[in-house]
Amino acid sequence: MEKMRENISETWLVLISVILVTAIFAKIILFKLGKEDKRKCRLPPGRRGWPLIGDSINWYNAVASSHPPQFVEEMVKRYGKIFSCSLFGKWAVVSADPSFNRFVMQNEGRLFISSYPKSFRDLVGKNGVITVQGEQQRKLHGIASNMMRLEKLKFHFLNDIQKVMVQTLGNFNNNQVILLQDVCRKVAIHLMVNQLLGVSSESQVNEMAQLFSDFVDGCLSIPINIPGYAYHTAMKARENIISKINKIIEEHRQKGAPMEGSGVLGRLLEEESLPDDAVADFIINLLFAGNETTTKTMLFAVYFLTQCPRAMKQLLEEHSSLRSDSGDELLTWQDYKAMSFTQCVIDETLRLGGIAIWLMREAKEDVQYQDFIIPKGCFVVPFLSAVHLDEKIYSGALDFNPWRWMEHENEEKRNWRSSPFYAPFGGGARFCPGAELARLQIALFLHYFVTTYRWTQMKEDRMSFFPSARLVNGFEICLTRRQDETD
Numbered sequence: 244m245e246k247m248r249e250n251i252s253e254t255w256l257v258l259i260s261v262i263l264v265t266a267i268f269a270k271i272i273l274f275k276l277g278k279e280d281k282r283k284c285r286l287p288p289g290r291r292g293w294p295l296i297g298d299s300i301n302w303y304n305a306v307a308s309s310h311p312p313q314f315v316e317e318m319v320k321r322y323g324k325i326f327s328c329s330l331f332g333k334w335a336v337v338s339a340d341p342s343f344n345r346f347v348m349q350n351e352g353r354l355f356i357s358s359y360p361k362s363f364r365d366l367v368g369k370n371g372v373i374t375v376q377g378e379q380q381r382k383l384h385g386i387a388s389n390m391m392r393l394e395k396l397k398f399h400f401l402n403d404i405q406k407v408m409v410q411t412l413g414n415f416n417n418n419q420v421i422l423l424q425d426v427c428r429k430v431a432i433h434l435m436v437n438q439l440l441g442v443s444s445e446s447q448v449n450e451m452a453q454l455f456s457d458f459v460d461g462c463l464s465i466p467i468n469i470p471g472y473a474y475h476t477a478m479k480a481r482e483n484i485i486s487k488i489n490k491i492i493e494e495h496r497q498k499g500a501p502m503e504g505s506g507v508l509g510r511l512l513e514e515e516s517l518p519d520d521a522v523a524d525f526i527i528n529l530l531f532a533g534n535e536t537t538t539k540t541m542l543f544a545v546y547f548l549t550q551c552p553r554a555m556k557q558l559l560e561e562h563s564s565l566r567s568d569s570g571d572e573l574l575t576w577q578d579y580k581a582m583s584f585t586q587c588v589i590d591e592t593l594r595l596g597g598i599a600i601w602l603m604r605e606a607k608e609d610v611q612y613q614d615f616i617i618p619k620g621c622f623v624v625p626f627l628s629a630v631h632l633d634e635k636i637y638s639g640a641l642d643f644n645p646w647r648w649m650e651h652e653n654e655e656k657r658n659w660r661s662s663p664f665y666a667p668f669g670g671g672a673r674f675c676p677g678a679e680l681a682r683l684q685i686a687l688f689l690h691y692f693v694t695t696y697r698w699t700q701m702k703e704d705r706m707s708f709f710p711s712a713r714l715v716n717g718f719e720i721c722l723t724r725r726q727d728e729t730d
Contacts, residue, residue, distance in 0.1 A: 245730075256583070261324065275582075282550070283586075285298050285614065285616045286327040286336065286618075287323070287336055289327030289328045290327075290328060291329045296329075297328060297332070298316065298328045299329075302328075308708070309706045309708075311709075312626060316339075319629070324339045324340035324343075325340050325612075328461070331622070334618075334621050335622070335624055336615075336621060336622070337626055339626050339630060341630050341664050342663055344625035344630065345624070345670060347604055347625050348669060348670070349598070349667070353487060356604065356605055358604060358645065362461060362462060362464050362474050362477075365478070366461055366462055368527060371383075371527065371528040372384055372528045372529075373531070380672065384676060386511070386515055389514075390510060390511065391507075398440075399510075400438060400680060400683065401574075401575075404438070404683065406571045406573075407430070407433050407434050407443075408596075408688060412688075412691050414571050415696070416722075417724050418723060420451070420719060420721045421717075421720060421722060423714075423720055424717040426455075427541045428452075428534075429524040430537075430541065430688060431533070431537040431684075432448065432534055433452075435530050435533045435537075436448050436452075436530075438506050439526055439530060439533075440487070440491055441509060447632075451484070454484050455484070455530060455534065457476045458480040458527075458531075459477075459711075460477060461474045461476060461477020461480075462531075481729065484523075488527075488579055492519060493506070495508075496512075508526055509520070518564070522580075531671060532677060533677050533680070535711075537681050539713070540583040540589070540592055540598075540685050540710045541685055541688045541689075543595070543596035543706070544589065544685065544689060546593065546596075546706075546718055547588075548588065549698070549700055550643065558588055561582060562585070562689070562693055565578045565581060579683065582690075584649075586686070587646065589685050589686065590645070590648050590667075591643060591648065594632075594667065597627070599666075599669055600627065600628040601625065601627060602620065603624060604624070605621070606618065606619050606621045635657075636664055637653075668681075695725060697722070697723045697724060698721060698722050698723065699723075701721055702719055705714045
């Protein structure tokens with residue numbers, strides 16, 4: 244927790260530094276914007292907010308809370324679902340409009356490009372699928388999608404995921420108190436290291452987990468490469484991770500044949516033609532994206548289920564039935580496809596607690612949408628969470644209600660690949676290629692966790708989303724093994 248507080252403090256230092264550095268230029272930028280020919284620049288209605296800093300403080304106060312869309316909802320009441328405000332020293336167009344959000348995602352690379360802080364770009368690498376643009380992005384995204392398509396989930400991932408679950412979740416003592424946030428983090432990094440690199444020994448996994456923790460801590464840090472700063476520690480961690488990836492690549496080449504258990508990296512070397520530096524960045528990007536999504540969704544799912552005993556009971560009944568009906572020690576693909584209520588729980592968890600709160604894009608050129616013209620270089624922010632939590636779209640939007648996904652009226656909304664109303668994995672050219680894998684991991688985690696343990700919550704907790712989606716107290720729970728219970 245102390246480390247977390249230090250990271251949060253440093254993040255606020257980043258914000259203050261950015262505000263101070265951009266203050267000199269802010270007036271110039273605003274002046275230039277004010278001089279724009281109104282016939283060429285008709286921004287959506289909005290406001291400039293405070294001098295120099297605009298609405299940046301109000302923005303971060305909202306997104307760091309348990310209800311990130313608060314600022315957006317207040318602005319929507321005044322100006323409509325597409326509005327403009329001043330963020331980070333320049334104009335931004337923010338949207339809670341499902342159709343416009345989809346328009347932005349579908350025009351990735353043509354009208355809009357993704358925008359990331361320098362520290363993040365440096366750490367994920369210039370060849371990372373998250374940050375590259377244009378044809379290279381399409382190529383890498385296609386490779387990632389191929390590596391994690393459904394057929395490969397069945398044959399390359401299903402059993403390995405379950406072995407990791409048994410190994411990481413099966414050894415807690417009766418009445419042991421845990422911080423579930425730490426457990427989910429360990430499970431997720433173990434899964435990703437195992438599936439991407441083929442690494443399974445506990446010592447290697449723990450080493451990689453520490454390196455990756457340092458790596459993630461630097462993604463929103465001040466980009467100062469001096470000892471003592473999180474960015475420096477993160478860059479060192481990146482070097483060590485790349486060194487380990489390159490070692491596995493070298494071992495693969497020395498074998499001269501496909502390596503059994505070498506994970507996505509082994510198949511990538513066999514099936515694709517990429518330079519070594521691009522391979523390393525590619526794996527780091529998948530490690531980052533897969534670890535963050537899986538960790539937080541597993542954590543929030545258990546958190547919501549704890550607050551909803553009825554859903555917990557129905558989920559347990561579904562999984563207990565699977566375990567008793569399956570003759571094999573491990574679940575089959577058919578067992579996974581039979582987890583209908585589990586999928587509703589996952590969808591509802593992603594709607595309420597998805598970590599893709601908003602997307603940050605930048606207009607490549609002047610873009611016309613309806614009566615608005617968004618000028619080149621303007622930030623464009625599709626605020627996905629504001630749509631997911633809109634009472635006009637979802638009745639009882641702030642309630643955990645997995646049964647909503649069984650209702651006929653929500654069938655079209657539920658298609659997370661194409662629905663403008665539900666986009667937990669983004670959309671367009673940057674749609675998350677590991678979406679199906681993440682859902683498989685979360686479903687299997689829920690199976691092994693709820694059928695092995697009961698738990699009681701030790702203290703009150705609340706969700707927080709910035710700088711990292713988490714539960715403030717780590718969700719402290721006391722476990723009781725179901726097999727050790729006496730009636």
